[in-house]
Amino acid sequence: MIGLAPGIVRIPTRGDGDNCFLIEEDDGLTLVDVGWKNAPTVIRQAVETAGRTLTDINxxxxxxxxxxxxxxxxxxxxRAGGADVFIHELEERWLATGRVPRHGRSGALGRAIDHLPLLHWQPVAAPRTVTDGASVGSLRVIHTPGHSPGHIVLLHEPTRTLxxxxxxxxRSKPxxxxxxxxxxPAARPASLLRMPRDVHxxxxxxxxxxxGERISAFHDFLQAIAAGEARHA
Ligand SMILES: [Zn+2]
Ligand SMILES: [Zn+2]
Incomplete structure (x- = not known):
């Protein structure tokens, strides 16, 4: 568990590279993403280190x-005792089916790996669906389709954390x-340009x-994407 911004911690769930995020809210905790099968145990340890329990996750x-x-x-x-699950409406069925459907990957490699039982999950029914502009706790939803049709990015408005x-x-650079x-894949650049730039x-x-100063790598990346899009326009 590593502090990311006031009220937000990063929880690496596998090595130090794959992360979920925990946000302190007035009425409990919001978790962003979970991880592989081992993640609940790692998340429990992190939450308890912070003096809370999994049932504080709303x-x-x-x-x-x-x-x-x-x-x-x-x-x-x-384990969290009935926290509400939020996902973009375009992926509600994916969550309830327990695997990525064929149209969920553009390439043969992606479709092939989705046949592996290791990449299937226990279905989660009745999530609450969100669309662009929705608020979930202190987070604002920005729809960024491309990586997947219902991919969302979340802006923590109090700290301008994206x-x-x-x-x-x-992995090494954005x-x-x-x-x-x-x-x-072709939809990704335009989606990225929907993200706010004034983030800390x-x-x-x-x-x-x-x-801090290192965020310039992110801004440079977005600028390069914008330049590429302008060239294609
Ligand atoms: Zn991922
Ligand atoms: Zn992904």
């Missing part, structure tokens, strides 16, 4: 229904990630966060 917001974000979700919902899910990967694993901190589902 809301779980899922940036998109990919296995590395939701495989531990059903167990966490059970949690970008898989819209941007940060990047779009593998096209074959995305639903509509960026949390990635995959990779180290950026803040």
């Amino acid at each position: 809301r779980i917001v899922i940036t998109h229904a990919h296995p590395d974000h939701v495989r531990g979700l059903a167990e966490l919902v059970a 949690l970008v899910g898989d819209a941007v990967f940060h 990047a779009l990630g593998p096209a074959a694993l995305a639903a509509d 901190t960026v949390g990635f589902a995959h990779g180290q966060p950026l803040s």
Whole structure:
């Protein structure tokens, strides 16, 4: 558990690169994404280190229904004692089906791996659906389709912290990630340009966060995307 911004901690659930985020709200905790099957145990330890329990989690917001974000979700919902689950309306069925559908990946490699039982999850029924502009706790939803059709990015307005899910990967530098694993790779640049630029901190589902002076790497990346889009226009 590592502080990201006032009221927000990053919880690495696998190594130090794959993250979920926990947000302190007036009425409890909001969790953004879960992780693989082991994640509930890691999240429980982090929450207890902060002097809270899993039942303090009122809301779980899922940036998109990919296995590395939701495989531990059903167990966490059970352990949290009925937290509300939020997901974009375009992926409600994915969550309830327990796997990424064929149209969820643009490339043969992506479709092939989705046959693996390791990438299926225990279905989660009756999530609460969100669309662009919705508020969930202190977070504002920004719809960023491309990596998946219902991918959302979340802006924590009090601290101007942007949690970008898989819209941007940060393995060594900000990047779009593998096209074959995305639903509509060509839609990604325009989606990224929907994200607010005036942010102080960026949390990635995959990779180290950026803040302070280092956030210029994120801004430079968005600028390069914008230049590329302008060229294609
Ligand atoms: Zn993903
Ligand atoms: Zn991911």
